[in-house]
Amino acid sequence: MTTVVEKIPVFLLAENRLLREALARILNKKSDITVVGAAPYSVAVLEQIAAVSPQVLLLDPYPAVRGEAPLVTVLRNAIPGLKIVMIGMNPDKEFFLQAVREGIAGYMLKDASAVEMAAAVRSVANNQAICPAELCQTLFDCVALQHPAFPTFQSKQHFGLTRREQQLVAMISRGFTNKEIAVSFGLSEQTVKNHVHRLLHKLGASDRLAAVEMCRGNSFLPA
Amino acid sequence: MQTIKVLVANRPRLMRELVLATISDQPDIEVVGVLEEEAAILESVERAKPDFLIVALDPSEERPHICDALLERFPQVRILALAAERNSSIFYWATLDIHSNRIENSEEGILTVLRGRKALSSLEQDTKWVPRPN
Structure with a gap:
C-alpha cells in the first residue's frame, strides 16, 4: 500500500528571477512541497497568489516592496491562514519587529540555505514559527517590555501618567535609549521624545534620572 | 566535448x-x-584555471573589487557578478580595458552568458592588459 503525501503549496514572491526559478526547482524536488506559483511584486500579484491558494508564501522583500509596509498585512487579510516567511533578510531589529507585528510566520536571514528554506516551509505549515537565534533576544525583550510590572492605578492617580508613560518610565529605568524604546513600541524616535517630554513635565522632573528616582521614591518602580 | 569551467564564489549562501x-x-x-x-x-583561479568566475554584485552595483586584480593577472577569465536582491547581473571581461554588460538574473541569462564564452573569444586576439586611467 502506498501512502499519498499531501504536499505543502508554496508561492514565491521575489524580484530576482534566478531566485524564483532555481528555488522553485529545488523545492519541487522535495516530496512534501510543491511550488504553485512564483512572481515578482506587482499590483496584480495579490489576485495571482489568491488564485492558487498557497499555504506558505516565501517573500523576498526587496527594497521596492519594503517601502510598502502593510504588504504582509494585506496578504494575510486577502488570504486567511496564509503563512508568510520573509527570506534573504538582514538581522535588522527594527525591521524584524515590524514584520512580526504585521503577522509573519517566519524570518530567515541571508545566510540561510535552501535546505533550511525547505525546513522552514514545513515548520510554518505545521503552525511553528521561524525566528533566527540572533533575533530571539530582541523578541523576548520586546514582549517583556510590553507588560512592565508597574502599579498602574497608583501612578495614574498620583501623577496622571498614561499607560504609555508608565511603560516609558519603566523602560527608562532599565537604561533604554529613546531609539531603543522607539523600536520596541514601533514608534518614531521623535514620538518617543515627545512622550518623554510630557512625562518629565507631569512628574516635575528635570531629567530622565530624576523621573526614575521620583517613581522609585513613590514605590511605583522597584528600587 | 570541451566543457566550460566555472568557479562559483558568490554570496549569500542561498x-x-x-x-x-x-x-x-x-x-x-x-x-x-x-x-x-x-x-x-x-x-583558486590560478589553480583551477576556470573560464568563468561567478561573484556577488553588491546593491550599489559597483564593479566588484576582485575584477581589476583578477583581470589584470588572468585577462582570459570572464566574470559574472550576480545581484542577490535585484533582478540584474553584470558580466565583465577584459580586452584593452574592462568591459561590462548587463544581463537578466535568470537561469537562462546565466547559461546564455556561460555558453557565449566562445563568441567573445574573437575579441581577445592580439590584446594585452592596459590598466584603466584613474
Missing part, C-alpha cells in the same frame, strides 16, 4: 546554492570550485 543548482547538471559546464570567501579567489 544564491550560491541556486547558481549551483542551475549549472551543475548541465553536461557542457564543469564546476571547478566553490568558494565561500572572496579572499581565496586569486589562488
Whole structure:
C-alpha cells in the first residue's frame, strides 16, 4: 500500500528571477512541497497568489516592496491562514519587529540555505514559527517590555501618567535609549521624545534620572 | 566535448546554492570550485584555471573589487557578478580595458552568458592588459 503525501503549496514572491526559478526547482524536488506559483511584486500579484491558494508564501522583500509596509498585512487579510516567511533578510531589529507585528510566520536571514528554506516551509505549515537565534533576544525583550510590572492605578492617580508613560518610565529605568524604546513600541524616535517630554513635565522632573528616582521614591518602580 | 569551467564564489549562501543548482547538471559546464570567501579567489583561479568566475554584485552595483586584480593577472577569465536582491547581473571581461554588460538574473541569462564564452573569444586576439586611467 502506498501512502499519498499531501504536499505543502508554496508561492514565491521575489524580484530576482534566478531566485524564483532555481528555488522553485529545488523545492519541487522535495516530496512534501510543491511550488504553485512564483512572481515578482506587482499590483496584480495579490489576485495571482489568491488564485492558487498557497499555504506558505516565501517573500523576498526587496527594497521596492519594503517601502510598502502593510504588504504582509494585506496578504494575510486577502488570504486567511496564509503563512508568510520573509527570506534573504538582514538581522535588522527594527525591521524584524515590524514584520512580526504585521503577522509573519517566519524570518530567515541571508545566510540561510535552501535546505533550511525547505525546513522552514514545513515548520510554518505545521503552525511553528521561524525566528533566527540572533533575533530571539530582541523578541523576548520586546514582549517583556510590553507588560512592565508597574502599579498602574497608583501612578495614574498620583501623577496622571498614561499607560504609555508608565511603560516609558519603566523602560527608562532599565537604561533604554529613546531609539531603543522607539523600536520596541514601533514608534518614531521623535514620538518617543515627545512622550518623554510630557512625562518629565507631569512628574516635575528635570531629567530622565530624576523621573526614575521620583517613581522609585513613590514605590511605583522597584528600587 | 570541451566543457566550460566555472568557479562559483558568490554570496549569500542561498544564491550560491541556486547558481549551483542551475549549472551543475548541465553536461557542457564543469564546476571547478566553490568558494565561500572572496579572499581565496586569486589562488583558486590560478589553480583551477576556470573560464568563468561567478561573484556577488553588491546593491550599489559597483564593479566588484576582485575584477581589476583578477583581470589584470588572468585577462582570459570572464566574470559574472550576480545581484542577490535585484533582478540584474553584470558580466565583465577584459580586452584593452574592462568591459561590462548587463544581463537578466535568470537561469537562462546565466547559461546564455556561460555558453557565449566562445563568441567573445574573437575579441581577445592580439590584446594585452592596459590598466584603466584613474
